Amino acid sequence: MAVALFTLGGTIAMAGVGRAGQDVGRGGGDDGGPGRGQDVGRGEGGGGGPVVARLTGADLTAAVPGLTELGTPLEIRDAHAVPSASLTTSHMLAVVRDASRAVAEGAAGVVVTQGTDTLEETAYLVDLVWPHEEPFVLTGAMRNPTLAGPDGPANLLAAVLVAEAAEARGLGALVVFNDEIHAARWARKTHSTSTAAFASPNAGPIGHVIEGGVRVLARPPRHEPLPVAPALPSGGPAGADGSDASGGPVGSEASDGFVAADASDASGGSVAAGASEAPRVALYTAALDDDGALLDGLADTHAGLVVAGFGVGHVPAPLAPVLGALAERIPVVLASRCGSGSVLRATYGAVGSEVDLQRRGLIDAGLLDPYKARILLRLLLADGADRSAVAAAFARHG
Structure with a gap:
């Protein structure tokens, strides 16, 4: 073959x-x-x-x-x-x-x-x-x-x-x-x-x-493929923040925005036309002395945010209320900037810790690194997922 x-x-x-x-x-x-x-x-x-x-x-x-x-x-x-x-x-x-x-x-x-x-x-x-x-x-x-x-x-x-x-x-x-x-x-x-x-x-x-x-040597368990997400665009150059900008066709079918994630549709599936603007998801890396000023107004321009926190999922104390306020408006996912290892859930309780950030509404990315967390969050939002659906998806995939 x-x-x-x-x-x-x-x-x-x-x-x-x-x-x-x-x-x-x-x-x-x-x-x-x-x-x-x-x-x-x-x-x-x-x-x-x-x-x-x-x-x-x-x-x-x-x-x-x-x-x-x-x-x-x-x-x-x-x-x-x-x-x-x-x-x-x-x-x-x-x-x-x-x-x-x-x-x-x-x-x-x-x-x-x-x-x-x-x-x-x-x-x-x-x-x-x-x-x-x-x-x-x-x-x-x-x-x-x-x-x-x-x-x-x-x-x-x-x-x-x-x-x-x-x-x-x-x-x-x-x-x-x-x-x-x-x-x-x-x-x-x-x-x-x-x-x-x-x-x-x-x-x-x-x-x-x-x-x-x-x-x-190993066969990791796989999850069901994510469903069709018609909000994603069919083509065009990447935007300055890494998200796709609306633009011309990719390949030969200008209306195609996403492949059907259904194994029964072996041809690749019919794809929704007339796609709306794709959701923009920001990736923000926490740093020493970070007060979150760069995040001002982000909820007005983006549909979601992934935060690459310190270690097991921590941020400076002044950044915690900024992220909490954002989480009231858009899904905010907490990942680790380390490159390996998991965000924790119930070990540290200080302001800016993983426990504090979860209380403020942030979603735990688990073992997903920030780059993959952004990919997953963007696909979920393109399919219309609300905060509870996003949290459930990260619990499965993370």
């Missing part, structure tokens, strides 16, 4: 040298069409000059030793040529929609190549809505093809092996890097340049690729 390969640009697809800031490239552009370029980027690994030219999916697969020998047909789709810092929710939902169609047409699994900057977020977004048993594997590279020892070919080979493996069925979205298999729920980018950048601090990898074989 075939594996559907979607390429979204990123370091894995960069090669050639140009002037910084130059907008050049070959192959598809950010809309998948011919002749469009992309902004210059050096790639995470540095090197002799800024890499510029986008490699197509055919270029990528041709550079992978051993891939042809697998005998696995690849259905290559050059979807977007976008640095992952500029990927949007709409881009990823369009890929999920098309991947659902590929699965309905018989694909054994899906592989997506993209830049690594936002991969931990896009992987979790996919995992929340992917309704199929077939694996959805995301990978990329930390060293671009112009450097000695690029890791892209090995990562792509491992990703294809996982996507077609029976052992990976039912695991949802997976991040495959450095011959490790990570559940999207736990995966984090933990280093800016290392080829071993991806890890799962709270759980470790759930499997490995060993001598061309896929070994799955």
Whole structure:
């Protein structure tokens, strides 16, 4: 059976040298069409000059030793040529929609190549809505093809092996890097340049690729995929705060705003048209001597807030009443800025502690890091969830 390969640009697809800031490239552009370029980027690994030219999916697969020998047909789709810092929710939902169609047409699994900057977020977004048993594997590279020892070919080979493996069925979205298999729920980018950048601090990898074989060591329980959220936009550039701005179509269907998260709708589902403005969710990191002045007026412009608190979920005492006032108007989720470990619920009771903040109406994110908490909160609000539904969802997912 075939594996559907979607390429979204990123370091894995960069090669050639140009002037910084130059907008050049070959192959598809950010809309998948011919002749469009992309902004210059050096790639995470540095090197002799800024890499510029986008490699197509055919270029990528041709550079992978051993891939042809697998005998696995690849259905290559050059979807977007976008640095992952500029990927949007709409881009990823369009890929999920098309991947659902590929699965309905018989694909054994899906592989997506993209830049690594936002991969931990896009992987979790996919995992929340992917309704199929077939694996959805995301990978990329930390060293671009112009450097000695690029890791892209090995990562792509491992990703294809996982996507077609029976052992990976039912695991949802997976991040495959450095011959490790990570559940999207736990995966984090933990280093800016290392080829071993991806890890799962709270759980470790759930499997490995060993001598061309896929070994799955743990099968984390999965939740029901989130339902259709027609409020999310179909396309357009990312807003300054990271949220999607309303804009032009993504792919070929301008009215599509979200993939149907119903396994019975194998085609990707009919998607609501006439989408309203997407909910904006802010991410705020608590810091030393923080009084919350930057949060003034936020409830007038945003539908939700995720707070990255100290340690187990603490903030400075002056910030606590500010967050409490916001929680009276919009859902406010409390996560930890540490990168691993859980927010606590009943250990500390001082002003600004987790107990105090929960009394003020903040919602516990559990083990979800702030970036994933923002993804979940935004999807919930787009579907019209109220505060009690948001709290129940975080109790399940966190």
